[in-house]
Amino acid sequence: MTELSDHKVAPKVAQKSRLRVFLDSDIYYTFRRSPIAVISTIVVTILILSAVFAPLIAPTNPFNPASLNLMNGFTPPMAPNAFTGESFILGTDDQGRDVFSTILYGMRISLFVGVAAVLFAMVLGITLGLISGYVGGWTETIIMRVADVQLTFPSILVAMLIFGIAKGITPIEYRDQMAIWVLIIAIGLSDWVQFARVVRGATLVEKRKEYVEAARLIGRKPYAIMLRHILPNVLSPVLVIATISLALAIIAEATLSFLGVGAPPTQPSLGTLIRIGQGFLFSGEWWILLFPALTLLTLALSVNLLGDWLRDALNPRLR
Amino acid sequence: MSDTVLSIRNLSVEIPTRTGVVKPVDGVSYDISAGEILGVVGESGAGKSMAGNAVIGLLNPPAHIAKGEIWLNGSRIDALKGEAMRRLRGKEIGMVFQDPLTSLNPLLSIGDQLTETMLTHLPISRAEANNRAVAALEEVGIPGAAERIDSYPHEFSGGMRQRVVIALALCAEPSLIIADEPTTALDVSVQAQIIALLKRLCRDRGTAVMLITHDMGVIAEAADRVAVMYAGRLAELGRVRDVLTQPQHPYTAGLMASTPLASAGKTRLHQIEGAMPRLDKVPDGCPFHPRCTYAESKCRAAPAPQISQDHAACWFPLMAEKVS
Amino acid sequence: MLAYTIRRVAQSALVLLIVGLVAFSMFRFVGDPIENMLGQERTIEDIERLRDQLGLNQSFAVQYFKFLEGAAQGNFGVSYRQGRPVAEILMERAPATLELAAVSAVFAIVLGIAFGVLTAIRRDGFVANFIMSASLIGVSLPTFLIGILLIYIFSVELGWLPSFGRGETVQIGNWSTGFLTSSGLQALILPSITLGLYQMTLIMRLVRSEMLEVLRQDYIRFARARGLKSRAINFRHALKNTMVPVITVIGLQLGAIIAFAIITETVFQWPGVGLLFINAIQFVDIPVMAAYLMLISVMFVAINLIVDMLYFFIDPRLRVDRAGGH
Numbered sequence: 001m002t003e004l005s006d007h008k009v010a011p012k013v014a015q016k017s018r019l020r021v022f023l024d025s026d027i028y029y030t031f032r033r034s035p036i037a038v039i040s041t042i043v044v045t046i047l048i049l050s051a052v053f054a055p056l057i058a059p060t061n062p063f064n065p066a067s068l069n070l071m072n073g074f075t076p077p078m079a080p081n082a083f084t085g086e087s088f089i090l091g092t093d094d095q096g097r098d099v100f101s102t103i104l105y106g107m108r109i110s111l112f113v114g115v116a117a118v119l120f121a122m123v124l125g126i127t128l129g130l131i132s133g134y135v136g137g138w139t140e141t142i143i144m145r146v147a148d149v150q151l152t153f154p155s156i157l158v159a160m161l162i163f164g165i166a167k168g169i170t171p172i173e174y175r176d177q178m179a180i181w182v183l184i185i186a187i188g189l190s191d192w193v194q195f196a197r198v199v200r201g202a203t204l205v206e207k208r209k210e211y212v213e214a215a216r217l218i219g220r221k222p223y224a225i226m227l228r229h230i231l232p233n234v235l236s237p238v239l240v241i242a243t244i245s246l247a248l249a250i251i252a253e254a255t256l257s258f259l260g261v262g263a264p265p266t267q268p269s270l271g272t273l274i275r276i277g278q279g280f281l282f283s284g285e286w287w288i289l290l291f292p293a294l295t296l297l298t299l300a301l302s303v304n305l306l307g308d309w310l311r312d313a314l315n316p317r318l319r
Numbered sequence: 320m321s322d323t324v325l326s327i328r329n330l331s332v333e334i335p336t337r338t339g340v341v342k343p344v345d346g347v348s349y350d351i352s353a354g355e356i357l358g359v360v361g362e363s364g365a366g367k368s369m370a371g372n373a374v375i376g377l378l379n380p381p382a383h384i385a386k387g388e389i390w391l392n393g394s395r396i397d398a399l400k401g402e403a404m405r406r407l408r409g410k411e412i413g414m415v416f417q418d419p420l421t422s423l424n425p426l427l428s429i430g431d432q433l434t435e436t437m438l439t440h441l442p443i444s445r446a447e448a449n450n451r452a453v454a455a456l457e458e459v460g461i462p463g464a465a466e467r468i469d470s471y472p473h474e475f476s477g478g479m480r481q482r483v484v485i486a487l488a489l490c491a492e493p494s495l496i497i498a499d500e501p502t503t504a505l506d507v508s509v510q511a512q513i514i515a516l517l518k519r520l521c522r523d524r525g526t527a528v529m530l531i532t533h534d535m536g537v538i539a540e541a542a543d544r545v546a547v548m549y550a551g552r553l554a555e556l557g558r559v560r561d562v563l564t565q566p567q568h569p570y571t572a573g574l575m576a577s578t579p580l581a582s583a584g585k586t587r588l589h590q591i592e593g594a595m596p597r598l599d600k601v602p603d604g605c606p607f608h609p610r611c612t613y614a615e616s617k618c619r620a621a622p623a624p625q626i627s628q629d630h631a632a633c634w635f636p637l638m639a640e641k642v643s
Numbered sequence: 644m645l646a647y648t649i650r651r652v653a654q655s656a657l658v659l660l661i662v663g664l665v666a667f668s669m670f671r672f673v674g675d676p677i678e679n680m681l682g683q684e685r686t687i688e689d690i691e692r693l694r695d696q697l698g699l700n701q702s703f704a705v706q707y708f709k710f711l712e713g714a715a716q717g718n719f720g721v722s723y724r725q726g727r728p729v730a731e732i733l734m735e736r737a738p739a740t741l742e743l744a745a746v747s748a749v750f751a752i753v754l755g756i757a758f759g760v761l762t763a764i765r766r767d768g769f770v771a772n773f774i775m776s777a778s779l780i781g782v783s784l785p786t787f788l789i790g791i792l793l794i795y796i797f798s799v800e801l802g803w804l805p806s807f808g809r810g811e812t813v814q815i816g817n818w819s820t821g822f823l824t825s826s827g828l829q830a831l832i833l834p835s836i837t838l839g840l841y842q843m844t845l846i847m848r849l850v851r852s853e854m855l856e857v858l859r860q861d862y863i864r865f866a867r868a869r870g871l872k873s874r875a876i877n878f879r880h881a882l883k884n885t886m887v888p889v890i891t892v893i894g895l896q897l898g899a900i901i902a903f904a905i906i907t908e909t910v911f912q913w914p915g916v917g918l919l920f921i922n923a924i925q926f927v928d929i930p931v932m933a934a935y936l937m938l939i940s941v942m943f944v945a946i947n948l949i950v951d952m953l954y955f956f957i958d959p960r961l962r963v964d965r966a967g968g969h
Contacts, residue, residue: 153939161932164932255787259909293791297784300783304783406870421861425862435875436869440870
């Protein structure tokens with residue numbers, strides 16, 4: 001983990017505005033030079049905005065039973081319905097819900113779960129990483145041993161297991177309501193190890209530096225030293241891992257929901273929509289499956305590409 | 320002159336770079352006869368290894384032969400490609416690398432590596448190859464060769480490994496050996512043994528040797544003739560005794576004066592002022608002129624005369640009257 | 644080597660003990676076992692008797708030990724949902740998963756290594772560039788979407804291959820195999836590609852980068868200088884030297900294949916242990932979940948151990964250290 005040692009916070013230039021500093025930075029320069037980075041940033045931004053503003057953009061609210069008309073069921077995209085004459089840009093599903101609207105709302109849930117899970121994993125991983133690196137001894141041994149054991153198993157399996165256990169603990173009447181939160185915790189818990197390892201490695205390196213020693217000598221509290229002095233040094237690798245983890249978390253959420261152990265049909269995410277759509281694969285209503293699948297693919301691919309670029313730009317040695 | 324094995328004529332190697340073409344080897348010519356050891360000496364970056372790589376066809380792209388001819392036993396080989404060149408490597412031209420610790424594949428036993436090389440080039444059976452492998456190891460002085468044939472490289476010391484490397488280079492009986500700094504990575508105590516071994520084997524078999532080194536001591540010990548290279552060009556070529564005792568080129572003279580062996584008895588070693596130019600900044604005229612105490616305007620204006628046999632590439636050779 | 648082996652076995656045992664603890668805690672604390680086993684009509688006496696019978700009144704450590712003892716003998720209790728012994732259900736389902744995983748692993752390893760070598764030695768070739776770009780997309784595709792895509796193309800549109808199930812199977816003792824019938828073999832194709840594709844790209848990318856590293860080494864240059872044929876150089880000399888890191892990853896990926904079979908089995912309704920596990924989660928069938936967890940941990944640990952031992956066969960430098968150095 002010594003390769004992180006020279007990861008210093010850039011000295012602040014007081015005269016320039018923050019925006020100016022950013023526009024002059026190497027990062028921005030390499031960003032502009034990489035078409036993949038620019039395109040995926042634009043795509044991710046559009047997707048996030050349309051998820052956040054889904055209630056404003058979506059033609060209908062697919063979860064309001066009053067707005068649904070079963071007669072509209074199975075309307076193909078861009079063609080008027082045989083009974084009602086209504087037409088939908090991406091068609092409708094079996095219950096007459098507008099596919100475009102369900103995708104917007106579904107993406108809202110997918111992104112919410114993904115972001116929340118990564119934040120949870122990040123906070124947990126950073127905390128445990130700082131503690132094990134700074135305190136050492138038995139605390140470190142136990143934390144890192146648990147991390148090792150967990151790493152032996154694919155994270156999706158860990159997430160499934162946590163989901164199953166949580167489901168078992170939750171009383172039946174709350175299960176659907178709690179499902180989203182359980183999902184966040186399950187994916188978050190399955191993904192903290194990466195953060196903890198990087199932060200611990202950097203902490204071990206920083207701990208020996210004179211300025212930390214100095215801070216300790218003037219009597220600063222350990223948590224203050226960890227947060228104010230050590231944490232800033234590990235932010236860029238953490239950012240890289242967070243971006244790549246986001247793509248993985250979105251895929252993990254979609255996978256769990258697809259398998260029927262994630263978001264419930266009452267709050268469908270993109271994965272749930274694909275699960276529903278798969279049922280119509282053989283009967284010819286391809287649009288119910290295709291559009292959610294394409295959305296998921298675009299979302300996962302662009303976040304992934306952004307993460308890849310960020311990793312190369314911020315720290316080529318993380319490769 | 321006895322029969323010539325290798326003949327290099329006006330060889331140039333070029334590397335295209337972003338800032339222009341670099342010439343690590345520039346118009347070099349020399350011959351090596353059967354049983355003769357030609358020492359090629361120069362500072363690092365002088366182009367001596369690059370010339371060796373050009374001969375065996377192992378230049379790393381984008382480096383390539385831009386000009387000149389290479390003749391081996393009467394046939395021209397500089398234009399040979401792929402499969403035809405591969406057949407020559409190992410069979411006609413053997414090569415010994417600098418670092419015996421990294422030249423041997425760590426996962427294959429030395430016997431495997433020997434028989435593999437022989438079976439590739441010689442029409443013999445596996446059993447015959449095994450016998451020859453043991454014989455080859457005995458010849459290079461590995462004690463208990465028959466027992467050690469199945470040992471792996473890491474089970475040998477550096478000097479022993481270099482013996483194995485030499486056995487590998489010689490096992491298909493090539494007519495030319497290119498030894499690129501064969502002793503540089505070895506302990507001083509072992510260097511002389513390896514040089515003696517190389518010398519003996521090549522004498523016995525009549526193998527021509529291109530001995531690339533920066534070490535004048537090695538040249539004095541082993542070589543028959545010596546080619547001095549400077550900034551990609553040949554500075555001087557001649558019999559070792561002549562070049563060592565009466566160098567004609569001012570650079571060679573400086574080199575001799577700065578070598579402990581050649582300047583034995585003197586209390587202080589000589590230094591040549593300055594450094595060899597980077598290959599993308601070789602000056603016009605004679606490349607040595609900025610460092611040469613004898614340089615005159617002619618040296619700055621025109622490249623030094625090309626040489627092929629027993630000359631110095633210098634407008635004003637030192638003690639020219641001594642050259643026979 | 645002996646000391647090393649003992650240490651590795653001890654580490655594996657520790658992992659299994661921790662996983663066992665997790666599995667046992669699931670049994671003990673997730674849901675009430677009594678509630679799960681007794682119906683609605685139960686008396687206080689019934690509960691007490693069952694608590695005693697199940698040993699729930701004993702100390703935690705004793706219960707844990709008994710659980711491990713049972714698990715070691717293949718006794719994981721009775722499925723809440725099916726009312727049959729879990730071990731029996733697992734045994735019934737295991738062949739389907741193992742056959743699928745084996746075919747996927749062979750597919751992933753053979754093609755992964757072949758493509759990895761190809762893209763490394765023809766670094767700038769058209770085919771190599773194409774494979775590399777395709778693999779980038781392949782890594783971003785969620786497994787279940789690949790499965791659905793394959794079903795759409797080969798089952799729905801072309802109608803060439805079945806989209807679900809194992810086809811006909813033949814019973815050999817306790818093992819039901821799909822290898823012996825043509826419908827069984829056909830049914831294997833799409834699921835194995837789905838399951839193996841991601842692992843294949845991982846192996847390919849690793850083999851490629853390791854090959855590029857090894858091809859720069861002196862001993863490869865020396866092998867070239869000896870005029871060895873490029874096939875011998877690429878495979879005998881270079882590929883063999885990439886094998887230590889590659890085998891580590893292949894080992895980990897074999898474990899991953901067994902775990903990821905859950906997803907593929909769901910897409911293709913493949914009657915294996917993965918599908919069983921997903922159903923168990925949906926219905927909170929704790930004994931099945933716990934047993935699956937233990938089973939898969941044993942497999943992971945065993946694979947890791949085998950991989951560690953394989954190093955000794957590949958790398959002679961490790962073999963020497965067994966004598967305690969020299």
